[in-house]
Amino acid sequence: MDFKKLMNEKEFIILDGAMGTMLQAAGLGAGENSEMLNLTRPELIEEINLGYIEAGSDIFYCNTFGANRHKLRSVGKTPAEIIPIAVEIANRAKARASRKAYCALDIGSIGQLLEPNGTLTFEEAYDIFKEMILAGKDADCIVIETMTDLIEAKAALLAAKENSDLPVLCTMTFEENMRTFTGCCIESMAATLGGLGADAIGINCSLGPRELYPAVEKLCSVTNLPVIIKPNAGLPDPVTNKYNVMPEEFGELLKKMIPLGIKIVGGCCGTSPDYIRAVVKNFEGEKCAAVKKTLPSMVCSANTAVVIDCPRIIGERINPTGKKRFQQALREHDLDYICNQAIEQIDAGAEILDVNVGLPGIDEKEMMISAVKAVQSICDTPLQIDSSTPEVLDAALRIYNGKPIVNSVNGEEKSLNAVLPLVAKYGAAVVGLCLDEGGIPKSVEGRVAIAEKICRRADEYGIPRSDICIDCLTLTCSAEQEAAMQTLEALRICKEKLGVRTVLGVSNISFGLPQREIVNRTFLTMALTKGLDLPIMNPNIASMTSAVRAYRLLANIDRNAEEYVANYGGETPAATAPAVKQEEMTLGYAMSKGLKNDAAAITAKLLESTDPMEIVNGILIPELDRVGAEFEKGKLFLPQLIQTAGVAQSCFEVIKEYLSKNGAAGVSKGTIVICTVKGDIHDIGKNIVKVLLENYGYTVIDLGKDVDPALVVKAAKENDVKLVGLSALMTTTLGGMEETIKLLRANHECKIMVGGAVLTPEYAEKIGADYYARDAKQSCDIAKEVFGQ
């Protein structure tokens, strides 16, 4: 099928109406599998297909919406047994029809959410879609629809692009707040799916044409792709299950969207051939109003789109260079540490986060995937994937949810040939460094020439200028004093001449100078006035972030000083004095009152005169013991225990940092593997146990949630652990616990403790555990017993 030709020939493309509604009208019960009808009642499906073609559909959907491995399992079928037959039925309908039409392989949501909301991994989802796409190769095009999770839509689209040459139409389902159920916004959908090469994008299901008007309006304003709209027949009545918009009104309401620029129209739940006929009637003689727009430069996560129309702060702290504590975290696969670096920067004002996890001796690709997933699971801030290895970039671009920036490509042939195809394929933005085989040119002209070369090459790959961010490179001022102004001049010219965005790592300027903040801040301000869009900097330094905010105020970007006042208006010079001054406070007092910051400060002070281990064994642990004992007696409650543990954790962080700086290894009392078992995703209990165990000086290898028994065995063996902790919340997941214990018993000699809401000591014994841990406190007692401390 020549999709472009069809787009050019026809003013509007008419899609079909609902399949499920027609099937239910023919007797299918709610919630029953509709794909089985391809086998049991093929003539019914063929009549529905034919009915839509005759009603005027140019593209109609095969009855394959839920024909994925996961959903078909309940009826004991595979996609290969269902999909080719559904396509055959569609082709029969085409052959019988009086007019030309095309059939689409219809791909709906898998029915299970992907990580981090659910348990399905990106690659599993990709594989499920790939199977459908291969089975449906005889369709004329592919439709991916009713998606609510952007990463699932991405998995489907990528599977389609990599396993088929058919055109791909992609629609997602938005609610009245113009977001999907998982929070995806329209801008993010347009940028991400458009970037990945969808042939048309749009909106289907959830609401009627009246309610979806604003969403369609928004979508038409942020994409140059043909826009699809396939709404429900209004809203269903929960009592009668009837939809409230009739065919004629449906057609009229869709017609009202023509001025917005829609190109492809149809109906979803509740619609029938009558609705399609009404659409055809209403659209006859109308002209498509889509116009080509200049799209803004934008990066996004699924939930947040950041338009680069003014200076945006890229946080640079997720990077191990020169940071011993960060390097230690990478070696220990400590994702909590990385996530906290993310949260800290976001709270300080970062709008995009650079993620660099390259360190000799670690598997950078695996670490990058883990870090991107972990950071994206806790925040909506778009990321900049920072690596010099194309393979790492590729792996991260695949699983990234949204449209990231790639950091970086440069003017070297090798770099251009390796990085630009990835940027084009995944539809990312890219940082282009002004250096090549000959190093960094000294002259302004030399740098601009490299920037031009990068742009030319990017043009060849179809990467728009708005997605290119040129870095004219900051050199150290103490070494090359004349270079600062050259960098800024090159930046100005690139911005004006090439139509690109500009990016600059600013902190490097002051290397080797005293009072670096003064130089950094001034250089940043100078660069902003020359047109710097993306400063890569440490947002935790207040004077740097405030310089950007002040610039946005002075440049009339921050209208009415809203952002500025919101950030600095309420600031009072002195914080309210605590009941006890920090100097007079003991660590024990701070812990008992839940004063994290004070406790950390006192610990830092104590470290000047006290051995770290003495602080741990002499103060932190006795206080934890005291609180634990009170908890056991029922005098204190779980939140209070966790509160104390949280404070202790902040003290341990200070001690870790201290040990790391001084090259000393921490003393571990033993290593414990813990996880929430296969099938279970409620991991809060396990996480509480982890914090407490770490407080007592144990090294905890946290395998996370929904963990395969084999992985637990692997981790237990590799680290030769003496104790494994398993958690399960539900009766339905206790089976996963039992299975894990069996596999551990067969493969590794260790003690096993189990815990979880529905667990009882009797049941723990029955499934072969050594210990039943009633709560987090008891887990620590068990550890003490096992490790003999």
Place this chain on the structure above:
Amino acid sequence: MEISIDINEVKRFMGYGGMTSVDERQERLIAELKALMEKTIKPAAVWRVFDITPTDEGPALAGTALVLKGADIRRHLAGCDRCVLLCATASAKADELIRRKQREDMEQGFIADCIGSAAAEAVCNALERELAEKLKGKYMTWRFSPGYGDLPLAIQPQLLAVLDAPKRAGVTCLDSLLMVPSKSVTAVIGLSDKPVEKGRQGCAVCNMADSCRFRKEGVHCGL
């Protein structure tokens, strides 16, 4: 959907059981996180009314293959000719906030988790108010969920499919029958033209009855 999260319910989920006064700092933390949760979540719900016919296994829902099995649900729907099937969720955004807070600070993570649970209840309460409005003049029983008493949790996937909940509320279910997003509720409410006993949950049908901390201490969670 306007929801209001009940602070006392949050404290109950935290294990305080309404008998302990929470310290001022934690009180403030609960209030802050509650406000943040309310701002963050995008509650969603779907419900549908079905005629029910008694069968040997239990009440069957007309127009579906769903049979609500067990003696407890039969008792729950006694005297009702119809029922409301509902699914309500505090949304994936609640899970995300809980995840984030756990990484940041376990105490806040724990409190956020309890607020998330209370938020799901609040969505149900809001939905029940909507039901009362839409079904004026009908008498309703309380919300009976899969897993209560002998109503098997195993009907969860089918119940969600009947409601088209993945599409209409964004709620799905794992093979292990856990719902995703996790702060979600499904339930059955009986409908009748005649007065029926609304009842309340009580310990008899609670699947936590054996391991309940409140019961051990001789008190009641309040549900």
